[in-house]
Amino acid sequence: MKPKISDVAKAAGVSPTTVSRVLNDRGYISEETRTNVYQAMEKLNYLPNDLARSLFSKRSNLIGLIVPTTSNPFYGELTARIEHHCAEAGLKILLCNSLYNVEKEEKYWEMLRRNQVDGVIVCTYNRGLIDYDTHHLPTVAFDHYLSSNIPVVSSDNFKGGELATRHLIAEGCKTIVHINGPGNLETPANLRRNAYETVMAEAGLPAFTCEIEPILKQESTAVAVAALFDEKPGIDGVFASDDSIAMTVIREARKRNKTVPTDVKVVGYDGTEFMTLLAPELTTIEQPIDAMAQTAVATLIAQIEHPTKSIETDLIHDVRMKKGTSA
Amino acid sequence: MKPKISDVAKAAGVSPTTVSRVLNDRGYISEETRTNVYQAMEKLNYLPNDLARSLFSKRSNLIGLIVPTTSNPFYGELTARIEHHCAEAGLKILLCNSLYNVEKEEKYWEMLRRNQVDGVIVCTYNRGLIDYDTHHLPTVAFDHYLSSNIPVVSSDNFKGGELATRHLIAEGCKTIVHINGPGNLETPANLRRNAYETVMAEAGLPAFTCEIEPILKQESTAVAVAALFDEKPGIDGVFASDDSIAMTVIREARKRNKTVPTDVKVVGYDGTEFMTLLAPELTTIEQPIDAMAQTAVATLIAQIEHPTKSIETDLIHDVRMKKGTSA
DNA sequence: CTGAAAGCGCTTACAG
DNA sequence: CTGAAAGCGCTTACAG
Known part of the structure; x- marks a missing residue:
């Protein structure tokens, strides 16, 4: 024993x-x-035995982390960074992959509450589903508005959208399309689209935003991108809302014998370590993933340790354009 | 309250x-x-309160998962699949990213023991570091030999190596190189190399294995691959031990104005969802990640529920070659 | 069919 | 400087 x-x-x-x-x-x-x-x-x-200690102290040092899925390298990297900063602070991660599924997410919330987590970091959309105010469990959201009093960590999505669109315009593109996922619509990521549309309007160019499914199924993105090229044969610039969509665009362009960046210029969004390794040629708007993870953890700890203290709820992180050769 | x-x-x-x-x-x-x-x-x-229940029942339904890092899409996907199968069985995942760091891993083991996990799934190398026999905590290893009595889940690495090498030979390649990571040397993944060398010998071709660092730092892989092309300018076939190395090879070949697959043929290993989406053109040996995750979880549960029952320790999963256009 | 008691492994007032 | 007692939230023999 x-x-x-x-x-x-x-x-x-x-x-x-x-x-x-x-x-x-x-x-x-x-x-x-x-x-x-x-x-x-x-x-x-x-x-x-930490279970016994936690039972007495009413502090489990357990944090719930809800992501769509760690299969997606953006969330894989974010998860790794969050876990790292938690470990530094003596906090342990209970991992939940919601797969963008509302029922799953509800079950995870219940599981986390049963396990007496000290706080939760959520990266999925579920506005209104969980009664954040009632449960008053310290919570930090990632790129999603959950409730007026829950802090949101995000990149400067508007600036990112501006940088990308302005760059494409400066490079001489005339027919610039934005590709976005519907999952982004009720999130700060929607600001990327707003920025795109604003900048296009200012430049007197027509805006065209193409909405596609979140990346869970394999082919859907490729099919949607192919359809886009059919519909808009004159495309010479694309601002994609994430790097894997951007890569799909580059592939489709090549398939149609269009050269990147000569015929079509492509800018992505995210700039994960892995994509930088895999496709250094991609021009993208880089989110400071590690800094965002650190902020999320620090903000959660602040809530746990000072439950009454009011906190900054809009935690925006600066972005920069990482120039590759794709735009 | x-x-x-x-x-x-x-x-x-x-x-x-x-x-x-x-x-x-x-x-x-x-x-x-x-x-x-x-x-x-x-x-x-x-x-x-599950903490109180666990304290009494001596069953926490908590599983420790130790991976190098979820930033790497292979481990990101594996983590997601393992978490999924655990959730189905009412088990929760305590996530640990060891970053291939021995001290970190030791700290994680201690943390997991303090938290009374019912079992651990390990995907990193640490043979001899943790005294598995003494702690007798139910454990399943992923692609690593830890101790004679700890079950190892792996893909059929030898067959994978054979399939890849034979394919390159059948396609007419003469100067075929294998790129492997040193981290693979004490693991079943080393069988990929053995198979490559065996098949090359049978075909009367010279084998050349190039060892590179595990992918943690950005540029090292690209630099090593460039050096390889300098050293062996006649390369016409590459069997890479994972898909991201394979992609780096393809990029380097293009940079040198070699066409893939005409001038150089490339076969990877892993076949994650993400890579299939991102680079469907890559010919690769596909590991059945979900099935392997399921086996790992089932085997761990079997150990937890029947501690004395002897178990199969060599859990090899079949692989197949997914043909793209890269080889 | 239901309740009082003891105990899971720990910690913290409170005595001494 | 150290120990006996009570309690964290739960469950299970054991009575009734």
């Missing part, structure tokens, strides 16, 4: 109270006792 | 014992009592 505190106490010839005190470095303990206890712990290979 | 079982008991006019019994559907309860209790739970928005 796993040794417990009373086993250590027996081995060290002291009471469980004393063992607990050296464990938590609380109150006065003679050096000798301390040494004995440490030796006993060592000998028995004792590790405290 | 969160309602507890005694609050529900009070509201329903029964004892905590009775509430617990309806919660667990144990023993006889009158329909009336049951209804009252359910209504009280509903009214108070009661959810049981």
